Amino acid sequence: MLYLFGTMFILAGLLLSLMACAGYALTIRGNRAALTYGRVGVFGALLTVSALWLMLVALFLARRFEVAYVFQYSSTSLDTFFTIAASWAGQPGSFALWALFSAIVAVLLVGHTRHFEPYVLSIFMGVQVALLILVLIGNPFAPLTDPRTGMLFMPPPTEGHGLNPLLHNFWMIIHPPVVFLGYTLTTVPFAFALGGLLRYDYDGWVTRALPWTLAAWAFLGLGILLGAYWAYETLGWGGYWAWDPVENSSLVPWLVLTALLHSMLVQRTHGGLRRTNVVLSVVAYLAVAYATFLTRSGVLSNFSVHSYVAAGMQSALIVFLALILLGSVVIVLRRLFDMPIRSLNAHLLSRDNFLVLGTLVLLVIATVVVLGTSMPVISAIPGVGHTLQDIFGSTFEINDGSAMTGAPLEDGRFNLAPSFYETTTPILALVMLVLLVVAPLLGWHEANPRTLLRTLLWPFVVAVVSTIVAIILGVRQGMSLGFILVSVLAMGTNILTIVRTMRGGGGWLFTGGQVAHVGLCLLILGVIGSKVYASPDERVLISADETVSIYGFDITFDGWEATQDREGNPDGKGVLNLTISRGGSSFTARPEIYLDQTMGGVMQTPAVRSRIWYDLYVSPVEYLGENDPNRPFLEAGETVSVGPYDITFQGYSIDQDTLGQDGKAKLNAELTVAYEGSETTVMPKIQIDVGEEDEETTFEEIPTTLPGGHPVSTAMEELSSSQRMSMLTQRMVILNIGGLNLPIQPAQAVLTVSTKPLMILVWAGVLICLLGGGVAAFRRHIEGQQRLVRPSRVPVSPVVAGQGSGE
Numbered sequence: 001m002l003y004l005f006g007t008m009f010i011l012a013g014l015l016l017s018l019m020a021c022a023g024y025a026l027t028i029r030g031n032r033a034a035l036t037y038g039r040v041g042v043f044g045a046l047l048t049v050s051a052l053w054l055m056l057v058a059l060f061l062a063r064r065f066e067v068a069y070v071f072q073y074s075s076t077s078l079d080t081f082f083t084i085a086a087s088w089a090g091q092p093g094s095f096a097l098w099a100l101f102s103a104i105v106a107v108l109l110v111g112h113t114r115h116f117e118p119y120v121l122s123i124f125m126g127v128q129v130a131l132l133i134l135v136l137i138g139n140p141f142a143p144l145t146d147p148r149t150g151m152l153f154m155p156p157p158t159e160g161h162g163l164n165p166l167l168h169n170f171w172m173i174i175h176p177p178v179v180f181l182g183y184t185l186t187t188v189p190f191a192f193a194l195g196g197l198l199r200y201d202y203d204g205w206v207t208r209a210l211p212w213t214l215a216a217w218a219f220l221g222l223g224i225l226l227g228a229y230w231a232y233e234t235l236g237w238g239g240y241w242a243w244d245p246v247e248n249s250s251l252v253p254w255l256v257l258t259a260l261l262h263s264m265l266v267q268r269t270h271g272g273l274r275r276t277n278v279v280l281s282v283v284a285y286l287a288v289a290y291a292t293f294l295t296r297s298g299v300l301s302n303f304s305v306h307s308y309v310a311a312g313m314q315s316a317l318i319v320f321l322a323l324i325l326l327g328s329v330v331i332v333l334r335r336l337f338d339m340p341i342r343s344l345n346a347h348l349l350s351r352d353n354f355l356v357l358g359t360l361v362l363l364v365i366a367t368v369v370v371l372g373t374s375m376p377v378i379s380a381i382p383g384v385g386h387t388l389q390d391i392f393g394s395t396f397e398i399n400d401g402s403a404m405t406g407a408p409l410e411d412g413r414f415n416l417a418p419s420f421y422e423t424t425t426p427i428l429a430l431v432m433l434v435l436l437v438v439a440p441l442l443g444w445h446e447a448n449p450r451t452l453l454r455t456l457l458w459p460f461v462v463a464v465v466s467t468i469v470a471i472i473l474g475v476r477q478g479m480s481l482g483f484i485l486v487s488v489l490a491m492g493t494n495i496l497t498i499v500r501t502m503r504g505g506g507g508w509l510f511t512g513g514q515v516a517h518v519g520l521c522l523l524i525l526g527v528i529g530s531k532v533y534a535s536p537d538e539r540v541l542i543s544a545d546e547t548v549s550i551y552g553f554d555i556t557f558d559g560w561e562a563t564q565d566r567e568g569n570p571d572g573k574g575v576l577n578l579t580i581s582r583g584g585s586s587f588t589a590r591p592e593i594y595l596d597q598t599m600g601g602v603m604q605t606p607a608v609r610s611r612i613w614y615d616l617y618v619s620p621v622e623y624l625g626e627n628d629p630n631r632p633f634l635e636a637g638e639t640v641s642v643g644p645y646d647i648t649f650q651g652y653s654i655d656q657d658t659l660g661q662d663g664k665a666k667l668n669a670e671l672t673v674a675y676e677g678s679e680t681t682v683m684p685k686i687q688i689d690v691g692e693e694d695e696e697t698t699f700e701e702i703p704t705t706l707p708g709g710h711p712v713s714t715a716m717e718e719l720s721s722s723q724r725m726s727m728l729t730q731r732m733v734i735l736n737i738g739g740l741n742l743p744i745q746p747a748q749a750v751l752t753v754s755t756k757p758l759m760i761l762v763w764a765g766v767l768i769c770l771l772g773g774g775v776a777a778f779r780r781h782i783e784g785q786q787r788l789v790r791p792s793r794v795p796v797s798p799v800v801a802g803q804g805s806g807e
Contacts, residue, residue, distance in 0.1 A: 002059065002067060006141025009052035013099070014132040016044035017125050020106075024122035028198065038121060042110055045128060046103040053100045056140055060087045066156035069093060069140040075162035077571070085173045086163050091296055091313060092140035094176060099131040101177075101184040109188070116208060119195030120188075126327070127187050127285075130320050137316050165596045165603045171230035175223060179250060182220030183288050186253055188212035189260065193281035194328065197335035202274050206267050207783075209281070213264065214777035216284075217257040218770050224250055225766045233608055240530075240762065243418040245304045248373040249291035252366050256284040259362040262355045269444055271342040272352060276359075278336065282328045287366075289324045293317045294373065302401045303376050303415040349447040354439040361432045368424050372416040385412020396420040426479055429524065433483070436490040436517050440497040459492025480528050491521040509779040516772030523765030529758025530615075537752040539621070544747040553616065554581045557749050560593075560623050572596070576620055576749050578607070591751075593620035615759040622750040629742040631715065636731035643740045644708055646674040651731050655685065664689050666702070669714050669733050675707040682706060684713045684735070699724060703736075710739040 020041025026034035056069075060083050065071040073089045087093045106124055113120050144153055189209040196205030227247065232240035241247065260280040266272045294300055297314040345352050375392075379385035389412060392398055397417035401409035441447070441455050466488040467481055475481060494514040501510050535551060542548050547556040558577035562570055575590040589607035596603045602622075609616040632640045634649035641647075648671065655666035668683040685702035703713035715734040716724055727733065 002064065003139075003141045003143050006052060006055055007136070007139060009048050009055065010132060010136050010139070010141075013045050013048035013052065013103075014129060014136065016041045016048060017128045017132060020045060020125040021122055021129065024118040024125070027118040028122065035118065038118060038125075039110060042103075042106050042121060042125065045125070046107050049096075049100050049103040049132070052135075053096055056093060056096060057084055057087050059141075060084065063160070064156075065158065065160045066144050066153065067140075068142050068144040071144045071157060071160045073161070073163055075160040076158075078163060081173055082163060082168065085167075085176075088176050088180075089163055089167055089172070090140075092135060092138035094180065095131060095135045095138060096140060097177060098180045098183060099128065099135055101181050102128045102131055102187065105184050105188065109191075113208065116192065116195050116199065116201070116205065119199045120191045123191040123194045124187060127191070127324075130323065134313075134316060134320065138313065166234060169230060169234065171226050175226040175230055178219055178226060179223035182216055182223050182250075183253075183292075185212060185216030185219055186257065186285050186288050188216065189257075189281040190285035190328075193278045194331045197278060197331055200335075200338075202339050203267065203271060206264050206277060210261075210264055210268065211777050211781040213257060213261055213281075214773055214780060217254065217261060218773040218777060220250065220254045220257065221766070221770050221773065224254060225763075225770070228766075229763070233606060241527075243372070243421045245300045245373045245376065245415065246295050248369050249294050252369050252373070253284050253287035253291060255362050255366040255369070256280060256287050259359040259366070260284055262362075263359045266344070266352045266355050269352070271340075272344050273356070274339050274341065275336055278332060278339075280359075282332060286321075286325060286328065287370075289321045293321050294377070299377055299380070300415075302409060302413070303399060345445065347445070347447075349438075349442060349449065349452065351439060351442040351444050354435055354442060358432060358435045358439065361428055361435065365425055365428050365432075368428070369421065372420050375416050376413055379413045380411065382411075385409075385414065388412075389414050392416060392420070396423065426483075430479075430482060430486060433486040433490050433521070433524065436521070437486065437493050440494050440514055440517065455496070456489075456493065459489050459496060462492050463489035475533070477532060480532050483524055483528050487521040487524050491518050494518050494521070509775060509782070512772045512774070512776030512779060514772070515775060516769045519765045519767070519769030519772060521765070522761045522768060526758045526761030526763075526765055530756045530762055533757050535755045537619070537754045540751050540753060542749050542751065544626075546746075550753050551616075551755055552582055553753075555579070555618075555751070555753070556581075557747075559747060560625070560749070561590075563592075573603070574623075576623065576751075578618065578749075578751075580609070580616070580618075589618050591618055591620040593623050610759065612760060613757060615756045617754045617756055619752045619754075620749065621752055624748040624750070626747045627745040629745065630737050630740055631734060632737070633734050634732065642737055643710075643742060644675060645706060645737075647735070648672040648674075649733050652728060652733075653683075667728075669735075671712075671735075673706055678707075680707050682712065686714055686716050697721070701736075706737070710737055712737050 018041075020038050023034045023036070023038030023041055027038060059067050059070050060074050061080070063070070063074065063076060065074070069090060069092055073086045073093075074083060078086060088097045102124075106121065106128060109121060109124060110117060144157070145151060146153060189212060192205040192209035192212070196202060199205075224247075227250070228240040231242070231247075260277065263273045263276050263280060267274055267277050295304075297317045299314070344350075344356065347353070375388070379388050389398060389400065392414075397419045399415045399417050401407070401413060401415075437456070437459075438452070441452055463485050467485045470481060470484050475484065494517040498511045498514045498518075501514070502508065538550050540548050540550060540555070542555065542557040544557055544559050547554050549555075556579040558579055561575055561577055563573045563575055564570055572594065573592060574594040575592050578589040578591070580587055580589050587609065589609060591607040592603065592605035594603055604620050606617055606619040609618075629642055632642050632647065634640055634647070636649055636651045639646055639648040650670040650672060653668045653670055655668055665688050667686040667688065669686065671682045671684070673680050673682050682704055684704045687700040687702055689698045689700070699716040701713040701715075701717050703711045706712050713736050715736050716727070719727065719734075
C-alpha cells in the first residue's frame, strides 16, 4: 500500500509536469488558453512532489523498515534531525529533494518571468520531468524484499541498517540541501537562455536571469564551503580540499557560473557577448548534469570516497545527460547565428576586455578540472587506459585504483592525483589575480595608463611590504610569494574601489563584486598558508596519564570514554580525552575513535582547535586498551609470548571420556607451549554442565600447569552466556596465567598532530566572497524589477561583418 501511494504521487507529479510542458508549448504556438494548463501543471506538480516528499519523511520518522530505502538508511538509534537527514542520504531520496526544490523554483518563476513565462517554464518543467523519471526509477517507496526469494519480509523488520557513521554529522543536515538548491537554481539561466532564443529576445533574458544566476552561484558556492568544512573535520576525506572527483564535480559548474556572471555584465552594459552567454548558460547546466552522472552512476566508485553506487542508474543518467545535451544543441544551433553581434571595446585597458580575459581564464581552469575529473571515464574506453597512463604517468602522479581496491584495475582505468591540479591550476589562478588587480579600476571605455599607475601606487606599496613580512616569517617559495604579492595588491585595489563607490554616493548595493573579489583574495592567502606551510603530521604514542610535547603544546592522555546520546543512553561511540596546554592555558580535546558495529570499521573524527593564526589539528589513529599480559587473548592458530612462554592456541576439542555423563562434558583448550627450547601440549579444561531443562548451563574451569610450573586456565567463568558461545564458535580463548605477575600495560593512544596556518582566512574568504555575491544578487533583483524590457518579436539581422563579433 505504501508503495502504491508513493508511486502514485511520483506519477502524478510526472504527469502534471508533462502537462505544464505541453501547456506552455501550446502557448508559444499561439494558444493563449493553454497558458492556464501550463500554470495548473506547475502548481499541481508542486503539490504532488511536496506530498511525496512529506510521505517519504513521514516513513522515516515512523521507522517503516518494510520500505527498502528506509531500512537501508535509517535505524531506531537516529534522533529526529538525523532521521530526516537520512531521507536524502541515498540516491532516490536526494533526487526527490532535488525535484522538490525544482517544483518550488518553478512556482516562483511563474510570478517573475512575465512575457518569458511560457518559453522559460517549458524548458524548466522539461528538466523537472527528467528528475521525476529518475525518482521513479530509484523509487524510494519500494518494499523491502528478500534478495534470495524476491518475497516480502514477514513480519517486517523492527530495525534498519542505519546511516553511515561518516554521515552522522551536523553538516549532513545542511550541506546536501544547499548543493541541490544550487543545482536547481543553475537550471534557471539555462532555461532563460534557451527561452530567450525561442522568443528571439537576445538581451532581455539576461536582465531577468542575472539575479537567479547570482543566487545559483552563491548557493552552490555555499554548498562547496559546507562540504569543505565537513571534509576538514572528518578523517579519511583528505582535508578541506583534496581534488576528489566528487568535489570537483560541483566546482566545475560553479566556475562556469562565475565566468557566466562576468560575461553577462558585458552584455547587460553594451550588448556584447550575446552568443557567449547563451553557450555558457547551457554549459553551466550541462556541467550539473555531468556532475550528476559522475557522482551517481558508479563510474567513480573506485576513485572517490564520496561516490554513490546504485544499480540501474547508470543507463538512466546517460539518457538524462544525452537528452539535455541534444535538446540544448538543437535549440542553440537553430537560433545562435540569427543573433546580432556587437564588437567589444578596441582598447585593451577597458573593463569589458578584462572581463572577457577573466572569463577565458575561468573557463580554462574549468576545462583542466573537467579533464582530470573525467579521466576515470576517458580511460575506461577500450584500449585507451594503459596508453593514457603512460602519457600522464610520466609527468603526474596517478591513481590506478590501488588506493581503494588494493590492486591496479585490469582495464587500465585511472584517476589523476591531486598533484595534477596542484601543478596546472596555480599559474592560471595567478593570472586571474593579476586581472583582479586592474579590472576594478577600469571603466567601460579606455583608461588613462598614467592615472591607472598612480592609483596602483599605494596598494602596490602595501603588497610589497606584506611580501617582505612573509619572507621574514619564513616564506621562501617563489610561487607562494607571488601569490601573496598579487593577492594583497588585488585586495587593495578592490578595497579602494569600494571606498570610492561609497564616497561617491553609489551605496553598498554597488559593492558586491568588489567584496566578492576581496573574499577570493583572502581565500587564496588562506590556501597558501594552510596547504603549503602546514606543519607535517607528527605521529605520537601516548600512554594514559602521560604527557608529550609537540609543536609547543603539552598533550596529556586522560583515557578513553564511552559517550552517550541526548537521552543519556550509550550511543556505541567513544572519545579520547586529551588535556592540551600551552603557555599557562589549557583546554580539553575529544577526538572520536570507536568501532562501528553496523559498518564493521573504525570511525575517527579529529579534534580541531582554532586560533586566529592557525588551527591545531589532532587526529586519532588507534586506541590500545589496557592490556594485562597475564591474561592473553588468542584466536585459533595465533601465537603469543607471555614471559618465558610462547603459547599457540590450536582450538577446542571434546574430552570423549566425559561425553554424555549426566549432562556434563569437558572441553580441552589445546595449547602448544614452547619453553626453554622444547614444545609441550597443555590442555586446560572447561567442564560444561547442561543441567535440567529449566536450569542455566554452567561452566567450570579446571586449570592445569605450564612447563615452568605456572598455573593456566581459561576465563570462561567470567564471561556472559553469549560471550561464551561467541568464543567457542569463533575458536577464541582468554587464558589466566598465574604466578608470572607481569606488569599491566596502560591504555595507549596513537595520534597525529599538525598545525595549519591561516585557516581562518580560508573560511572567512569564502564567506566574504559569498556575501558579495548575495549583495550583487539583491541589487540585480531590484534592477530587474525596475527595468522594463521590450523584446523584439522577430529575428534581428546581424551587424555587418566589419564591426567584429565581440565573441
